[in-house]
Amino acid sequence: MHRDLDIGGVLLSPFVAYAGIAFAIMVVLRTIFTRFPLARYVANPPLAEAGLFVCLLALVVALS
Template sequence: MLGHRDIEIGGLLVSSFAGFVLATCLVMLALRPALRLARLDRWTANGPLAEAGLALCLLALLIVLL
């Protein structure tokens, strides 16, 4: 199994985890309008907490798959 490589930006080493967090943020920004149309807050007691849970699940999925 291949290990995750660190990212180098201008001579500064950045953990690959930061790249996964950035990718998760970008995907969540793209999903946000769809979640608003689906009215996620009606299905859950706390909408922002449900969004945070989705973001954590997406982050874990990205780490495992990539």
């Protein structure tokens, strides 16, 4: 997906779609991670989630 997205006459960068895909994956992973107490293994869980989102975003961009 290397073309701009046209939503109501507004052109959006493909990066917006990549961020949406990464966010959707992150929502699924977050529901899985809430079933297991993985937050006790990191010092700052929100920072760990942000880092995971950045890694997912980089993976989505690299694979597209």
